[in-house]
Amino acid sequence: MRLRQRRRALGVTQAGLASRVGISASYLNLIEHGKREVGGSLLRRLAEALGTEVGALTGREEVVLVEELAEFVTDPVFGGLALEPADAQEIVARQPDWARAMIRLRRHYSAAARLAETLSQRLAHDATLVQASHELLTRLTTVRSFAEILREHEDVEPERRTRFIQQIAEEGARLGDVAKSVFERLSDFDESLRPSTPAEEVDDFLVGHAHHFPALEHAAEPFGERLRTTGSDYEGMLIERLVGRHGVRIGTIDDAAPWRPTFDPVARELRLPIGLAAESRRFELARLVFALEHGDVISAFAEDARLTTAAARERAREVLSNYGAGALLLPYEHFRSAAEAGRYDIERLCALFDASTEQVCHRLVTLRRPGAEGVPFAFLRVDPAGNISKRFGLPGLRLPRFGGVCPLWAVYRSFQSPGTILAQRVCLPDGREFLLVARAVLKPPRAFGAVSQTFSIMIACDAMDASSTVYGDAAAATPTLESGINCHLCPREHCAQRAFPQVLPGS
Amino acid sequence: MRPLVLIAEDEPNIVESLTFLVERAGFAVVSVKDGATALQSIQNLRPALVVLDVMLPTVNGFEVLQAVKGTPDLKDIPILVLTARGQEVDRQRAESLGADAFITKPFSNRDVVQRVCELSGGAPEPERGDAR
Numbered sequence: 241m242r243l244r245q246r247r248r249a250l251g252v253t254q255a256g257l258a259s260r261v262g263i264s265a266s267y268l269n270l271i272e273h274g275k276r277e278v279g280g281s282l283l284r285r286l287a288e289a290l291g292t293e294v295g296a297l298t299g300r301e302e303v304v305l306v307e308e309l310a311e312f313v314t315d316p317v318f319g320g321l322a323l324e325p326a327d328a329q330e331i332v333a334r335q336p337d338w339a340r341a342m343i344r345l346r347r348h349y350s351a352a353a354r355l356a357e358t359l360s361q362r363l364a365h366d367a368t369l370v371q372a373s374h375e376l377l378t379r380l381t382t383v384r385s386f387a388e389i390l391r392e393h394e395d396v397e398p399e400r401r402t403r404f405i406q407q408i409a410e411e412g413a414r415l416g417d418v419a420k421s422v423f424e425r426l427s428d429f430d431e432s433l434r435p436s437t438p439a440e441e442v443d444d445f446l447v448g449h450a451h452h453f454p455a456l457e458h459a460a461e462p463f464g465e466r467l468r469t470t471g472s473d474y475e476g477m478l479i480e481r482l483v484g485r486h487g488v489r490i491g492t493i494d495d496a497a498p499w500r501p502t503f504d505p506v507a508r509e510l511r512l513p514i515g516l517a518a519e520s521r522r523f524e525l526a527r528l529v530f531a532l533e534h535g536d537v538i539s540a541f542a543e544d545a546r547l548t549t550a551a552a553r554e555r556a557r558e559v560l561s562n563y564g565a566g567a568l569l570l571p572y573e574h575f576r577s578a579a580e581a582g583r584y585d586i587e588r589l590c591a592l593f594d595a596s597t598e599q600v601c602h603r604l605v606t607l608r609r610p611g612a613e614g615v616p617f618a619f620l621r622v623d624p625a626g627n628i629s630k631r632f633g634l635p636g637l638r639l640p641r642f643g644g645v646c647p648l649w650a651v652y653r654s655f656q657s658p659g660t661i662l663a664q665r666v667c668l669p670d671g672r673e674f675l676l677v678a679r680a681v682l683k684p685p686r687a688f689g690a691v692s693q694t695f696s697i698m699i700a701c702d703a704m705d706a707s708s709t710v711y712g713d714a715a716a717a718t719p720t721l722e723s724g725i726n727c728h729l730c731p732r733e734h735c736a737q738r739a740f741p742q743v744l745p746g747s
Numbered sequence: 748m749r750p751l752v753l754i755a756e757d758e759p760n761i762v763e764s765l766t767f768l769v770e771r772a773g774f775a776v777v778s779v780k781d782g783a784t785a786l787q788s789i790q791n792l793r794p795a796l797v798v799l800d801v802m803l804p805t806v807n808g809f810e811v812l813q814a815v816k817g818t819p820d821l822k823d824i825p826i827l828v829l830t831a832r833g834q835e836v837d838r839q840r841a842e843s844l845g846a847d848a849f850i851t852k853p854f855s856n857r858d859v860v861q862r863v864c865e866l867s868g869g870a871p872e873p874e875r876g877d878a879r
Contacts (some may be wrong), residue, residue, distance in 0.1 A: 375803070377831035378758055381852040385764035388856045394770065400767075407760050 243297050244272040246290050253476055262286040271713045284610055300450055302575065305339050306332045307638045312346045313730065347440065353726060370424045379415045380468075383408050438552035440641065443631070445556055452608035453563060453642060454539065459534040460567035463682070468571055471710045474594075475518070482510070485535035486532050490525075503528060517685035523565050524588045530564030531557075538564070563606065570595060570603045576614050579604060584615060584709040586677065597681050601699045605632055615708050616676075618700040622651055631693070636672045637700060638725065646730065647737045650678040651698035658682050663711035665720040669731050673703035677711050750867055752793035754778040755785035755811065756829065757803055761852075765798060765859065772860050774867070782806025789815055794824065796867040798859075799846075801830035801837065809844060816845030825866040829854070 249259055258268040261359040270276040279285070287297050304327045313323035324566055328337065332339045363369060386404045390396065396404070398598040463481070482488040491511040493502070501512045501524045512521055531538065538560045540644065542553045555663055570593055582588045589600045598621065607614030616635050621630035626644035650664040658680040665672045678698040706712030724730020727740040752774045753826060756762050766776045777792060779785045782803040789797060789811075797815070801808035808828065813823045827844040841849050848862050 374831050378761070381831070382758070382760040382764065384853045385761065385768075385856055389764060389767060392856070393767075396767075398788065403763075407763075411760065443829050 242302070243286065246292060246297065247272075247678075250290060252290070257289055260289045275682055279610075279613070301448055302332055302336065303635050304447055304633075304638070305336065305343065307635075308343050309339055311638065311729065315346065315350075317349070342669075345637060366425070369422065370427070372418055375418045376415065376422070379411045379418065382411045382414065386411075405432055434683070435715075438452045438547075438549060441547050441549070442555045442559060443641070445544050445552075446632065448546060450608050451606050453560070453606075454609065455537055455541075456534070456560065456564050457567050457572050457609070459537050460530065460564055461571070462616040463529070463566045464571040465535075467568065468574060471606055473571065474522050475525065476524065478529055481529050482525060482532075486529075488528065488532075507641060513686065517596070517683065519599065520683075522569060522594070523596075525597060526568045527561050527565035530568055531561040534564060566599060566603050566606065569593065570599065572607070572609060573612065575603055576607050576609075576612060578641070578646070579607070579614055580708075580711075584711070586679065597679050598695070598697050601697050604699060615701050615705045620645070620651055620698040622696050622702070624694055624696075625657055627651065634674075634700065634702065636668070636670070636702070639728060643726060643728070645726050645728075647739060648721055648723055648735075649698070650676045651696050654678040654680040654696045654698075655694070661711075662716070663715040665706070666714040666723050667720050669724050669729075674700045674707040675703055675709065675711060675715055676700045677709075710735075749775040751775045751777060751792060752796050752798060752867065753788055753794040754787070754798045755780075755782070755808070756798070756800040756804060757781065757851060758800075758829060760846050761800075761842070764856075765794060768860050769798075769863055770855050772864060774863070782808065782811045785811050786814055789821060789824065793821075796863055797824060797826045798863065799826050801828060803843075809840060811842045812841065812846055827859075827862055827866055829859075 247254070254268050254272070255265045258265040261268075262285070263282070266639075267276065271278050283297065285295055290297070309332060310325035310329035312329070314525055328339075386408050390401065390404055464678045465478055470477065479490060482490065487508055488629055489507075489509045491509050493513045494514070501510065501511045501516070510524070512524060516524070538557050541560055543555045544556070546555045547556050573654045575589075575593065578592055579589060584604065586597060586600055588598060589595070593600065594729075595603075601617075601619060604614060604617050608616070616634060618634040618639065619630065620628065620631045620639055622628050622644070628639070628641065628644065631639040631641070639645060646666075647668065650662040653664075654660070654662050659682070661677060661679045664676045664678075666676060667674060676698055677700070680694060680696040683693040701709070706715065722732060723735075724732060726743060727738050730738075731742055733736075734743070750773075752769050754762060754765050754769070754776060756765065757777065757780045762778045762780075766778060769776050774795070774877070777788065777794070779788050780803075781812045784785040785797075785803065786806065788794075799811060800809050803811070806814075808830070812826055812828065815824060815826065819820055826845075827848045828841045829850050829852065830841075831852045838849050848852070850859060850862060862868060
């Protein structure tokens with residue numbers, strides 16, 4: 241907690257601050273040493289008294305840094321060094337910039353290692369390169385063979401000699417063309433040399449904001465409230481807003497293949513794929529309304545120093561527009577109180593708000609308005625291959641970017657019974673317990689034989705909050721799963737589902 | 748009579764240079780451009796040696812190799828496998844299917860001629876200055 245640091249930097253005594261916010265000095269001392277949690281209005285008063293923001297005090301970024309550093313020392317590249325994960329806390333507290341530097345360096349290294357692996361796979365399997373290398377070798381063979389013949393057989397008759405020389409010239413020219421296309425192909429790979437990917441930067445950015453953007457909530461409020469109170473035809477109202485106020489035309493894409501809506505800002509036409517589910521249509525309309533009306537607010541956020549590339553900023557803008565759509569369709573207080581009253585029953589919330597599982601779960605994660613928080617949830621979205629496409633962790637539940645999570649978790653089991661909500665209680669190696677709630681969702685194909693999209697959406701909360709949810713009891717009916725975050729970090733040697741050996745610190 | 752070498756290769760320039768070299772070394776040469784024709788020709792002509800490229804249309808070189816080495820009265824015909832795919836796995840595959848030798852492109856002319864002579868059972872009298 242940065243509380244103590246800030247207080248001392250301002251030269252304020254414990255007694256002084258404590259009395260300003262209405263608590264005892266000894267209680268403040270416990271808080272400063274992390275022995276008591278603090279939140280809600282007390283946290284706000286403390287922030288105010290110290291002239292700062294709530295976010296600056298909770299130091300959520302520090303928590304993530306500690307966890308990332310602790311995980312980072314288990315990397316096999318440090319084998320032979322006696323690095324203790326427990327020291328991470330101290331390093332972050334004393335030298336946060338060094339900690340950041342180490343993590344950045346590690347990310348570079350991991351990215352480079354991954355790139356090397358990807359490149360070697362691509363080189364081996366890239367159809368263009370395979371074809372090109374075959375061509376190169378064939379041309380070279382001809383050139384070499386003809387040239388050697390001409391050199392070693394002085395008695396080759398003139399017409400044949402001429403023909404051979406001509407072939408050498410032609411093959412040589414084709415060689416040049418093939419070589420050029422190979423180099424072009426190889427230089428495509430250069431794009432992937434970014435050390436910190438846009439996705440990683442946007443994740444950091446979201447964590448820094450604790451996945452809650454008061455400015456966006458505020459911007460969405462007026463129209464969001466109108467939508468809610470005026471009636472049930474959200475789609476009609478959104479279309480009317482787009483057409484009437486923004487001169488946007490709504491068109492359709494009739495093709496089973498592309499599943500992304502497109503917006504042409506010059507022609508001002510939004511094209512939605514035919515067969516898009518109603519909640520997805522509403523979401524896309526709301527997203528465009530928000531982007532058109534609050535583009536300046538979004539762009540201001542996208543200028544964040546954590547976003548160092550155009551690609552990262554673009555991705556951040558997309559994510560923030562999605563946030564805005566969620567804020568419009570699922571207004572904060574209305575959604576939060578419904579969630580709390582319904583004990584975070586996802587299906588009920590989907591029904592109440594006519595929203596998709598992903599929209600509801602994502603909104604649950606953003607319920608972090610100080611003083612009006614919902615239960616803190618982590619979020620994970622995976623595909624059947626285990627690829628993680630969206631994630632947001634919790635303290636003690638850091639979700640990896642690559643390589644998937646524990647194969648026994650509900651987020652994967654849910655694929656076996658699509659549409660059904662699975663609840664599961666897990667116990668991590670450090671003793672912390674979490675409630676996982678997952679549902680596999682399928683976007684049906686829009687023509688026979690067309691590709692459909694399947695994801696599994698998972699939210700997770702600390703086991704302490706399980707009783708606030710309808711899922712707590714269901715999960716308690718089955719034994720708690722002893723697991724790890726993933727095989728690399730899990731010490732449970734005899735797990736039948738183990739996919740990789742554990743990486744031990746210092747080994 | 749000059750011993751016959753069958754060249755199975757679909758790249759015309761390579762056929763031309765190989766034909767020149769092998770004829771100069773004292774052999775008669777017949778060339779084919781695809782695997783199916785290669786199988787037929789081997790059956791009909793019973794060459795002293797086959798130079799076989801792996802990447803052939805219709806029936807590929809490995810299939811030809813497997814068929815020939817699996818036919819009792821053809822399996823003793825030596826086969827020199829020629830390929831641009833120089834990976835170890837291809838060499839092993841060729842060997843396991845019974846190839847007698849394996850050369851990767853781009854080859855040195857000297858190497859090819861030497862192998863052809865060795866595998867076919869000795870070089871016939873080399874012919875020089877023979878206008879063709």
